[in-house]
Amino acid sequence: MAHEKIRRFSNWRIVEHWMLLLTFGVLVITGLSQKFYTIDISQWIIFHLGGIDRARLIHRCTGVIFSLITVAHILAGITGIALKKWPPSMFINKEDISDLIHNIRYYLGMEKSPAVFGRYNYRQKFEYWGVLHSGVLMMFTGLILWFPALITRFLPGEVIPAAKALHTNQAFLMFLIIALWHIYNSIFSPEVFPLDTSIFTGCISRERMIHEHPVELESIEGGPRERVVHEYQEAGTGS
Amino acid sequence: MQARLLHFPSLLLSYIQKGCFMNGTIKTILILLFCFWAFMVPPVLVKAGVVISDETQQCLVCHAKHGLTKVFENNKSIEAYVDAGEFRASVHKELKCSECHTDFSGEKHPKRRFRNSEQYKIQAALACKRCHTNEQLKTKSIHAAVLDDEKGSHTCTNCHGSHSIKSVSKKTYKSEEQHCLKCHGQEFSVEFKNGEKLSLKVEMPMLQASVHKKLSCSDCHFGFSQAQHPQRNFRSRRDFFIAGSETCRRCHFDKYTKSMEGIHYAKLSQGNLDAPVCTDCHGSHTVVRFGSNRTLIAQRCGKCHPQTFDIYAKSAHGNALFDEHNQDVPVCIDCHTAHNIENPLSLDYREKIPDLCSNCHANKAIMGKYGLSTDVVKSYLSDFHGVTLSFYRKQREKSDKPSRLIAVCTDCHGTHSIISARNIAPALVKANLVKRCQVCHKDAAGNFPDTWLSHYEPTLTSAPLVFIISLIYKIFTPILAIGIILQIMLHIWRYAVNR
Incomplete structure (x- = not known):
């Protein structure tokens, strides 16, 4: 039973993640090197991309792809949830906050065991919503910056520098969330090191499910909740 | 020699001794003359043992003394004094006075009338031509120039002197300047092949006021000296000046090499002879240090660039320079440099403009005086235009050639016409800006200039x-x-x- 694999992500989700990974990577490289243009590495990147105009073109084209993915994701998500085909597992609820508090207490030694999570824990939800709302923001501010003359036909001129401030700051924030939080959680965290492969293979081991998503496992297996939680607590404190 | 020299007193003595046609008074005068000779003249005449004719000695009896004057019709006068010592040292020492002063002799001393000293000198100098014919004289270029000059009132004696005339090759002056100014202090001109003329008179006061006052003529006029005066033929006045300015590099080599990189030199080497050379800006004999006189610099450039000068003079910078004598404002050379002047229409120059402006506008010490912000350059450089520009400049270094023009300071502020925006209605500034924005951003509307936060931190x-x-x-x-x-x-x- 220990090496049993459980299907966690559909193929579409795997493709979506890959596309997001690539476009985000390109956007970060071309974008941050424009934000921090005085740094040597930024200049090296821009020169090797073929100059500032080329770097901007790449950034914009990639931005379009990124936007398409984001829009498709949102539309699919809304449709899926509206048609009740998908459970609204990504929505933030009260439990997430209590889980966060519980976990901090656990880290500080004030609780015996960590919080138990469903399909997504609060860290994953935080990353998801962080990326999603940033993505939408980047989409709009990016478009404004792309067509400043057109935008100022309808909106006051100050919108352009404001969009620039939003775009550049939000990008940096998003980069921080991904670089620190997501990379830690999916690569460097002792629980998954060297890599959490579930988003690439679509599968996760039952053992990790017991550790990380016991509530979901319970609903998958349909057994009594106490059994899984017990199993989890035994495993969690043991190893 | 000594014996012949002393011939004059013995003659006097014989006259005195004979006494045949003399009364007492004349005898007394002759005795006095003898005494004068015995005590005064010999030290002068005998000194180096120079032969002087009897007639000359006779004339010198009176003319070696001060006090004799010749009065002209304009009531001006000259002294009819001959320095015996100088005459003794002259090349004409063996000539008799009457050989030049033809109407005069021991017996004849006619009274003649002249309007002024000039007329007298011209008349007297005619005597020279009796021995030195025009043909003979013209073999020397310097004489040819003088003799062909109809307007000039050149007399031989102006340059060569009269009684003190010396062999040109042996003549020595205290300074080379004196030697040259002997002729070049006179008004005379040279004619070039195309018929243009140039006065060769050197104004001494100007020379004395120049920074080169301690130099000798030949320091610049290379090849000329007290011994040499080569003849040079120039097609035109302009050719002469262009060739002449080549001498400057012998000392100012750094400036010369710099100017070779400049647009003026490039124009010159393309055949535009109007392109300025050193002396056009600095002057020749009047070379002065520009130093703190920045107004002069702008005016010098304005000589050839009058339209630009007029625009500049009306600008914020030009106004401050000319009206307030403000020395902080840039003059032409602060942006264009003085010698290695770049083509200001080149892309390279254009992209350097923010640097040029920042030389002053990012300098707190200067801007503080006028309450101007020093963030202007920083705010430009950190915005789209500035970032793009700085990348373009670096890309160009790497032989990439982005050709798109990026707005620099002058595109919005103007170049020579820069005016302060302080006293202009913001609406007008904005309206003007929109037009400028539209040059590149074709679809820019009235709101578009507001996208730029006007050099200020939000x-x-x-x-x-x-x-x-x-x-x-x-x-x-x-x-x-x-x-x-x-x-x-x-x-x-x-x-x-x-x-």
């Missing part, structure tokens, strides 16, 4: 939206980063404790 009043957004992120981003890092560290710590 504040709550000037750009509230930008200010608030930036502020929120300034606070929120570090908090989030610290929060995440704390979470990670706590997580690792708990994991380590559990193990």
Whole structure:
């Protein structure tokens, strides 16, 4: 039973993640090197991309792809949830906050065991919503910056520098969330090191499910909740 | 020699002794003359043992003394004095007085009338031509120039002197300047092949006021000296000046090499002879140090660039220079440099403009005096135009050739016509800006200039939206980063404790 694999992500989700990974990577490289243009590495990147105009073109084209993915994701998500085909597992609820508090207490030694999570824990939800709302923001501010003359036909001129401030700051924030939080959680965290492969293979081991998503496992297996939680607590404190 | 020299007193003595046609008074005069000769003249005449004719000695009896004057019709006079010592040393020492002063002799001393000293000198100098014919004289270029000059009132004696005339090759002057100015202090001109003329008179006061006052003529006029005066033929006045300016590099080699990189030299070497050479800006005999006289610099450039000069003179910079004698404002050479002047229409130059402006406008010491912000360059460089420009410049170094023009300072502010925006209605500034924006951003509308925050950091009043957004992120981003890092560290710590 220990090496049993459980299907966690559909193929579409795997493709979506890959596309997001690539476009985000390109956007970060071309974008941050424009934000921090005085740094040597930024200049090296821009020169090797073929100059500032080329770097901007790449950034914009990639931005379009990124936007398409984001829009498709949102539309699919809304449709899926509206048609009740998908459970609204990504929505933030009260439990997430209590889980966060519980976990901090656990880290500080004030609780015996960590919080138990469903399909997504609060860290994953935080990353998801962080990326999603940033993505939408980047989409709009990016478009404004792309067509400043057109935008100022309808909106006051100050919108352009404001969009620039939003775009550049939000990008940096998003980069921080991904670089620190997501990379830690999916690569460097002792629980998954060297890599959490579930988003690439679509599968996760039952053992990790017991550790990380016991509530979901319970609903998958349909057994009594106490059994899984017990199993989890035994495993969690043991190893 | 000595015996012949002393011939004059013996003659006197014989006259005195014979006494045949003399009364007492004449005898007394002759005795006195003898005494004078015995005590005064010999030290002069005998000194080096120079032969002087009897007639000359006779004339010198009177003319070696001061006090004799010749009065002209204009009531001006000259002294009819001959320095016996100088005459003794002259090349004409063996000539009799009457050989030049043809109407005069021991017996004849006619009275003649002249209008002025000039007329007298011209008349007297005619005597020279009796021995030195025009043909003979013209073999020397310098004489040819003088003799062909109809307007000039050149007399031989002006340059060569009269009684003190010396062999040209042996003549020595205290300084080379004196030697040259003997002729070049006179008004005379040279004619070039194309018929243009140039006065060769050197104004001494100007020379004395120049920075080169300690130099000798031949320091610049290379090849000329007291012994040499080569003949040079120039097609035109301009050719002469261009060739002449070549001498400057012998001392100012750094400036010369710099100017070779400049647009003026490039124009010259393309065959435009109007392109300025050293002396056109600095002058020749009148070379002065520009130094602190920045007004003069602008005026010098304005000589050839009058339209640009007029525009500049009306600008904020030009106004301050000419009206207030403000020395902080840039003059032509501060942006264009003095010698290695670049083509200001080149892309390279254009992209250097923010640097040029920042030389002053990023300098707190200068800008502080006028209450101007030093952030102007920084705010330009950190915005789209500035970032793109700085990349283009670096890309160009790497032989990439982006050809798109990027707005630089002068595109909005003007170049020579820069005026202060302080006293202009903001609406007018904006209206003008829109037109400028539209040159590149074809579809720009009336609001478009507001996208640029006018060189100022956003504040709550000037750009509230930008200010608030930036502020929120300034606070929120570090908090989030610290929060995440704390979470990670706590997580690792708990994991380590559990193990």
